Amino acid sequence: MKRDELGDLAAFLAVAEERSFTRAAAKIGLSQSALSHTIRRLEARLGLRLLTRTTRSVSPTQAGxxxxxxxxxxxxxxxxxxxxxxxLRDRPAGTIRITCGEHAAHTILWPALERLLPLYPDITVEIATDYRLIDLAEGRFDAGVRLGENLSDDMIAVPIGPLVKMIVVGSPAYLADRLMPITPQDLTDHACINLRLPTRGGLYVWEFEKDGRPVNVRVDGPVIINDMTLMVRGAVAGLGLGIVMEDQVAEHIAEGRLVQVLADWSPPFPGYHLYYPSRRQPTPAFSLVVEALRYRG
Structure with missing residues (x-):
């Protein structure tokens, strides 16, 4: 295969995966006109149409x-x-791409990387914050972060944080004129701040457990959000009850801006895990990042 033919294939793959000539051109460092010419040349050489182009999108054909x-x-x-x-280098090097939620990025990844990266200037870590469950291969990520340890058999899960709690909180002003919820079912009589799940698009069903008995409750209220920071702000503002990570509201509780309810229905559960394909052959740089994140508490 000629050298330019390999480059043409790489250019096609970028367009097919990005579904955009604009994004693909920026990704591989070509102008859009040069990229379009490259794709036309590849299609002419193969005698096949590889991409379907519209004014708004680009998608691969069956052959593509x-x-x-x-x-x-x-x-x-x-x-x-x-x-x-x-x-073979004297120092570990390379780029490690990790997808995770904003909470994990701030509380787990960033503190570890602040300690690691100054020691290894040839390692670059890219953190992409996203609440969705991302396919690592499709997103070209080396690893992801997820709560709990239940993953598919082809993934390795490494604990990177302690046990966590999701707790229900409300402001004193909101709770002042209302009956305190005693069981999860009592939440149906309260205004609650709903969380829209980014992956499936549905509303999060609030999950509880007591004495080994799980209980799930669908709630209703004046606000639907997809950002846990806004969940906290809404609860502090008295818009309704919110369900959040315990550490996100510890200061608010300590200073009296929020009150925890249903405490006996909020047991701890496995915290954040770094996951990556078991078939992956770790590079020295990746192994260093994994060890820096590994939880040893």
């Missing part, structure tokens, strides 16, 4: 999808072998 399925493992293998060459 088959080519993506062929190219992605091949390019992943090349990248993995190139990363492995870092073992």
């Amino acid at each position: 999808e088959r080519l993506v399925e062929t190219l992605r493992p091949a390019f992943d293998g090349i990248e993995a072998r190139i990363d492995a060459l870092s073992e």
